[in-house]
Amino acid sequence: MTTRPTRTILVVLLLSLAACGKPPAPTEQTAGAPSTRVQATGKQAEDLASVPVEVLAAAKAARPQLQVTAVEHEQRDGNDYYDVAGMLDGAELELDITRIEGKWTVVEVQRDLVAEQVPAPVATALANANPGFKANRIIESDQGDGIVIYEFFGPGENGPDTKIEVKSDGSKAEVLTSEWIH
CATH class of the missing domain: 3.10.450 (Nuclear Transport Factor 2; Chain: A,)
Structure with missing residues (x-):
């Protein structure tokens, strides 16, 4: 027969072991933080009508003259990212947008050189x-x-x-x- 303290210790140990395999919850990014490795789901093309209005508003606020031509979505380290691509002054440009402190924010602007x-x-x-x-x-x-x-x-x-x-x-x-x- 198992005594109550032994049973309690066993339950605590089993719960602790079960929690070890659980991945951490996604967290929002902090701007400018370097990473050792990025876990990404892979980009998927999005229909413009399905892109959150706030994402497109963040893109337009950053580059008002951008003519949006395509949007892709992926998750990186558990966080949603939208790549908003378009033309600006005759050149291709891409804005990467994610949530920082609850607000959709342009975190980088990319162009080919x-x-x-x-x-x-x-x-x-x-x-x-x-x-x-x-x-x-x-x-x-x-x-x-x-x-x-x-x-x-x-x-x-x-x-x-x-x-x-x-x-x-x-x-x-x-x-x-x-x-x-x-």
């Missing part, structure tokens, strides 16, 4: 850390707080789809060792 448009400190940091690396796509991701993340895609030691990120604050640049959160 060619190598000649990359700032010299960024190009130098990339070349010093990865001699001979040649990007076949470059994305500039303006974080809206003075930080710009340059994403370089191309063949490298990690395979054909290598991604290298360089963070710049306008005066210095550094190659990141962890994926930037946005």
